[in-house]
Amino acid sequence: MPSKTTLKDLANLAGVSVSTVSKALNDSPEIGARTRQRIKDIAESCNYVPNNIARSLKSRSTKTIGVIIPAILIEFFNKVLYGIEQEATERGYKIVICLSNESSRKEAESINTFINGSVDGVILSVAEETQKSKVYDHFEKSAKHNMPMVMFDRVLDDITCDKVTVDDFEGAFNAVKFLSDLGSKNILFLNPISNTSVGQHREDGYVKAVSGLNQEPNIVNVSHYTEIEKALSTVFNNQKIDAILAADEYSAALAQNAARLNNLKIPQDLSVIGFTNGMVAEYANPSLTVVSQHAENIGKIAAGILLDRIEGKLRAEPVNKVVKTKIVERNSTKNI
């Protein structure tokens, strides 16, 4: 067990009051120079470290921001964290990170830890369980405590705070237009995340775009990545498809593998675009054209808004920032 020396321990050792110790360590002129030195010597010999929080309660600022992400194994969140860290460092703040692991209880625990005075504000993406249950007590509590808070990507309409989101609808819409401009006439939408709001927005954007092109929407929903190969093989055997838009990069990579098994050449016979610009897209063969959400930039923007809020640089009304997606062209789509 770590044995941490407290002010009280020092007071006992020095035979003075806690308040005298505190004043001495803070160089208060109320305490005589000799006593001050004696107390400092005792503190040093005990390896005394002033308590961060006790200090921060004085200045009411910790120069630290808390971040809560739903999952550590999703590259998108890691890239957002990277962006938050960059911006925070730039502006002289530290970050501490908690994981909710998609659990409401853990999310609430983390919020509580942060409210208890250890950070100046919080950035978070809402846990899946919270989105489903619609129980927002912990967020209402943090609002009551006037804790500055920025939600990103997965946000709650019912909670008033600053928000940074991605235009998933427009991202999918633009990807279809991109494929159509390359000459694709039968564009399939492959969706392994149709049960999430993000997956739904992407599907809506796809439907809107193909309808505008007078194509019938052609959607393959799968509940697990392992189903993709079989589902697409059936499609390839029965329909003439010349492009696939996949709702994430993993399904895009697996669509490429399924195409190869069915003797379709990419991009000559089939173009493929996936959502999110991660390592799988970069190292896929051929490398994948993707709809990038600028994850790192989302992190920078969220941190920038939070710090502006903390530092009193924003007006009272909440900020709602929508980050535009961009198509990053690689080798899985035809070059005309």
Place this chain on the structure above:
Amino acid sequence: MPSKTTLKDLANLAGVSVSTVSKALNDSPEIGARTRQRIKDIAESCNYVPNNIARSLKSRSTKTIGVIIPAILIEFFNKVLYGIEQEATERGYKIVICLSNESSRKEAESINTFINGSVDGVILSVAEETQKSKVYDHFEKSAKHNMPMVMFDRVLDDITCDKVTVDDFEGAFNAVKFLSDLGSKNILFLNPISNTSVGQHREDGYVKAVSGLNQEPNIVNVSHYTEIEKALSTVFNNQKIDAILAADEYSAALAQNAARLNNLKIPQDLSVIGFTNGMVAEYANPSLTVVSQHAENIGKIAAGILLDRIEGKLRAEPVNKVVKTKIVERNSTKNI
């Protein structure tokens, strides 16, 4: 700015001393029932939250462990974090994460934050800058404070604490043996991380293994991933290579792409094995056979040791746990 109510604020409002407020909120019988209730009512109306740290100084336990990782965009560390989180949750502990971003200063700042009473112990992998500079003041300080500490993967011989490492030498040695058993006679080692201790251990294991097979070591060092395609094309044009062992999964995936460009079929003409079992290996085409370091398991083991240490279940001498690697066979190596 968050406006946090302090004990002192409550004391002023109630017209009593800080000590009376504290005792009342902790249901001390020293304070009369009516006064207790009055103070609790004031605390509630002010949204007062008891300070975590002040509480923990009483029990000397926060049920929280701190983790410091050098980089958030390296999947290995994310998987270790995942394992730490699993084990900590299992045993009733929370985790808070800081990033050192390979910087000694940030690493020291994080250690200081943790020493200041917010966690019961620390798990970390050492920042590159610290490994180079060999300046370990912050670790010596945490040792002085009897802060339980577990280092994983990148550890320091000069610091006495519990350690969890991977047997990189043996991992490379076994991978060469695996390739040789498949019939490979000309095994090349592709190393994009020769400037790290980990990359060096893997190279040493490779050299030892091929020497035992009476093959000449054939090592291609690259300083950047973009050099791989050109470097390997030169090799393919001038030498007969039938297998590549790559020091990480990214270089393994790029080696596959280079082979395809040179009309080599995988695994018929060339077998490829990479280190680390991540998403790139899983989604590569063909999927990659890898040397897995069991990253998630490393996290679980490190957290288990730390919690045993915190809970006084270990003897004084430090634990040194070496995690064995394992070959995960996929489609980039011949099946005989």
